[in-house]
Amino acid sequence: MVYPVRSRRSRGISIGINLFPHKKVCDLDCIYCEVDNPGTSGIQPSSELLKSELQQYFTEIKAGRLFTNERINDIAFSGDGEPTISPMFAEAVRIAAATRAEFANRELKLVLITDALTLHRPATRAAVEELLQHNGEIWAKLDAGTEEYYKIVDRGNAPLERQFNNIREFGIIHPLVVQSMFLRVHGVPPPEAEVDAYIDRIRKLIADGVKMIRIDAYTVARPTTESYATALADAELDAIAARVRAAIGPRPPVETYYSKS
Numbered sequence: 001m002v003y004p005v006r007s008r009r010s011r012g013i014s015i016g017i018n019l020f021p022h023k024k025v026c027d028l029d030c031i032y033c034e035v036d037n038p039g040t041s042g043i044q045p046s047s048e049l050l051k052s053e054l055q056q057y058f059t060e061i062k063a064g065r066l067f068t069n070e071r072i073n074d075i076a077f078s079g080d081g082e083p084t085i086s087p088m089f090a091e092a093v094r095i096a097a098a099t100r101a102e103f104a105n106r107e108l109k110l111v112l113i114t115d116a117l118t119l120h121r122p123a124t125r126a127a128v129e130e131l132l133q134h135n136g137e138i139w140a141k142l143d144a145g146t147e148e149y150y151k152i153v154d155r156g157n158a159p160l161e162r163q164f165n166n167i168r169e170f171g172i173i174h175p176l177v178v179q180s181m182f183l184r185v186h187g188v189p190p191p192e193a194e195v196d197a198y199i200d201r202i203r204k205l206i207a208d209g210v211k212m213i214r215i216d217a218y219t220v221a222r223p224t225t226e227s228y229a230t231a232l233a234d235a236e237l238d239a240i241a242a243r244v245r246a247a248i249g250p251r252p253p254v255e256t257y258y259s260k261s
Contacts, residue, residue: 145197
């Protein structure tokens with residue numbers, strides 16, 4: 001349930017929490033997803049297992065036996081699905097917060113990487129509010145400007161408008177990171193009109209008072225669920241990021257993450 005990674009966006013070690021080690025569970029079916037977990041692992045998620053594994057890692061880190069001289073940036077909820085739809089999510093937040101308090105320094109973050117589709121639910125909001133009290137940070141997905149492209153790339157059952165409105169309503173109250181995947185679909189990069197629609201949504205969020213820490217614009221870096229979902233060239237991603245920056249100015253910053261860096 002716990003897996004450390006050297007994270008590009010965390011700029012250091014991220015201690016991941018996977019609430020779905022037994023099988024992939026998500027409310028999206030993104031064509032670029034890297035998860036291949038058909039339900040054969042035999043590992044059942046539990047609070048006891050999560051607490052034990054987190055404590056093991058942080059005991060080793062504190063003793064200097066693991067990730068020596070490397071920066072530990074966060075404990076991140078991600079894994080093989082959407083963390084907020086797990087029945088364990090609220091308890092997992094409490095376990096992560098307690099582990100952070102016991103072992104870590106005050107700068108360590110608790111990060112939730114989310115598709116934002118459940119942020120309107122009271123139970124989700126209560127758990128997220130608790131996460132935020134422990135140096136928490138939300139990374140919310142926004143991959144599309146139009147419903148049509150959202151259905152192609154994210155293949156969501158819930159509408160794009162729910163995702164957008166949840167980001168808007170949450171981000172007016174709490175700062176968040178917007179994370180956006182740009183890629184080729186059947187060899188074709190995002191159409192200009194789609195990028196324009198995405199930019200319009202970002203501008204709307206800013207105009208409505210969303211506290212955006214930054215925008216993470218990234219492309220495919222690992223094998224994908226669908227072979228036709230492939231990476232943009234560095235220059236293509238740079239061009240999209242430049243269009244976003246030209247439209248919104250220097251704040252929030254737009255950071256790019258390429259296929260091989």
